[in-house]
Amino acid sequence: MPAISQRMHLILLSAWTALWFAVVEPNGGFSWHYLRAGGELIFQGPSGDGTGGLNLYAHHPELQMGPVSFLTAGLFNPFPERTGQFLAALLMSVLGLVIVVIAGRSAAWYFLGTGTNHQRLRQRVLIAGLAFIPMWIEVSVRFGHLDDVLALFFTALAVRSVTRDSPVGTGIWLALAMDSKPTAVTFAALLFALPRHQWLRAGLWCAAVLAIAWAPFFLSNPHSMSAAGFAIPNQPASALRWLGVADAETPGWDRPAQAALGLLLGAIAVWRGRWAAVVLLGANARIVLDPSVYTYYTASVLLGTLLWDVIGQRRLAPWWSWLALLTLYGSVFVVPDDAARGLIRLAFVLVSTVYVLLWPQRDRTRDRRRRQRPAPVGA
Numbered sequence: 001m002p003a004i005s006q007r008m009h010l011i012l013l014s015a016w017t018a019l020w021f022a023v024v025e026p027n028g029g030f031s032w033h034y035l036r037a038g039g040e041l042i043f044q045g046p047s048g049d050g051t052g053g054l055n056l057y058a059h060h061p062e063l064q065m066g067p068v069s070f071l072t073a074g075l076f077n078p079f080p081e082r083t084g085q086f087l088a089a090l091l092m093s094v095l096g097l098v099i100v101v102i103a104g105r106s107a108a109w110y111f112l113g114t115g116t117n118h119q120r121l122r123q124r125v126l127i128a129g130l131a132f133i134p135m136w137i138e139v140s141v142r143f144g145h146l147d148d149v150l151a152l153f154f155t156a157l158a159v160r161s162v163t164r165d166s167p168v169g170t171g172i173w174l175a176l177a178m179d180s181k182p183t184a185v186t187f188a189a190l191l192f193a194l195p196r197h198q199w200l201r202a203g204l205w206c207a208a209v210l211a212i213a214w215a216p217f218f219l220s221n222p223h224s225m226s227a228a229g230f231a232i233p234n235q236p237a238s239a240l241r242w243l244g245v246a247d248a249e250t251p252g253w254d255r256p257a258q259a260a261l262g263l264l265l266g267a268i269a270v271w272r273g274r275w276a277a278v279v280l281l282g283a284n285a286r287i288v289l290d291p292s293v294y295t296y297y298t299a300s301v302l303l304g305t306l307l308w309d310v311i312g313q314r315r316l317a318p319w320w321s322w323l324a325l326l327t328l329y330g331s332v333f334v335v336p337d338d339a340a341r342g343l344i345r346l347a348f349v350l351v352s353t354v355y356v357l358l359w360p361q362r363d364r365t366r367d368r369r370r371r372q373r374p375a376p377v378g379a
Contacts, residue, residue, distance in 0.1 A: 009125070009126055010097075013097055013130070013133065016133050017097055020134055021093050025089055028089055028144060029144040031145055032146075038060070038070035039070050039073030039077050041060065042067065043077070054220035058217075061229070064227065065147035066179045066214075068179040068180045069180045069181065073088070085144060096140060097133075100128075102156045102157065103156060106156075107125065108121060109164060123316060124315075124316055124317075128305070128321040131325045132302045132305075132306045135298050142296070147181040150177070150180035150181070151183070152177075152300060156303065158187070159190065165198070168202070168205050171202040171204070171209070172205055174188055175206045175209030179213040185259045186258065186266065186282030188206070188266070189262075189266025189278045190279075192275075193270050229252070230250075231250040233249055234249060236339065237341040238293050239290075243289075257289055265282070266278040274312060274356055277304070277356035279303055279307050280304025280305055280356060282304070283303070284348075284349040301328060302325065308356060312356065323348075324348065328345065
């Protein structure tokens with residue numbers, strides 16, 4: 001592959017994003033009404049019906065987004081609905097580009113001083129980014145899920161902080177990810193990717209920012225906890241069906257099991273020296289145990305494969321990103337049978353999980369070298 005400059009790298013990714021945005025946006029915003037409603041309710045004052053403000057989650061358990069997502073969505077309320085949706089989609093699309101840049105810079109910093117060929121790294125980021133962008137447009141434009149967008153964006157910033165050994169940044173960004181989308185709790189194992197002596201500081205910052213966002217709702221109305229029990233149909237194409245769960249709706253144990261499995265797999269990855277797989281494993285835990293099969297779920301997997309392909313390994317071809325795109329997204333269009341699609345989802349989770357945790361890695365000294373580098377000023 002010919003050498004490409006940083007400028008050309010950004011131009012290609014921007015053009016690819018613009019193309020997908022132009023194709024999808026006219027029929028996008030499938031779920032934006034949830035964010036718009038939540039954005040209106042969270043800013044509801046005394047003149048409202050009392051179901052908004054700090055009572056939001058008690059009266060609207062169907063709104064499964066975090067308060068940071070609703071506060072952000074509320075910024076678009078002054079605009080006409082269609083205009084607000086378009087501006088939100090545009091902003092969310094740009095954040096996808098920013099994530100690819102963050103992933104590349106995180107990898108460059110992580111490999112600093114290891115003799116890594118940064119031209120090859122830039123090529124790897126470009127190839128993986130070309131797979132990531134279509135799924136990013138799916139979550140941000142077609143569905144308009146600001147909560148997932150913010151959760152993944154903050155998670156990418158947390159990864160950036162991990163590579164810089166910054167406990168404050170890691171804790172804050174991970175908390176904001178969970179404040180945007182509670183399912184981001186599966187990425188919290190990134191805290192353990194920091195040096196051991198920084199765990200407590202990072203954990204305290206994470207807990208503090210979480211409390212600031214969520215405590216007012218639970219203290220104001222104890223019924224806010226009812227939102228955690230909101231159930232959705234168990235789709236025939238879910239991997240959950242292949243695991244023998246035939247319940248019509250979300251089993252009561254399912255959400256806690258997703259969080260526990262994601263955290264466990266992430267902790268094992270860190271212990272194995274493969275912390276770059278934490279996001280992929282957390283996303284895997286969600287899709288393998290989730291009763292629904294919305295295509296936008298795959299965006300979190302693609303962020304995980306992006307990070308794994310550019311930080312977790314050094315081969316030029318980031319084939320996990322393209323494998324995830326073709327199997328999880330492509331199968332939706334070419335495999336008509338629900339059960340077969342569920343089997344494909346389950347197979348991807350099992351194969352990718354086993355690979356990132358157990359496949360021998362060529363260079364196992366990177367983490368030790370990184371830890372020996374002095375932390376940046378102000379980290």
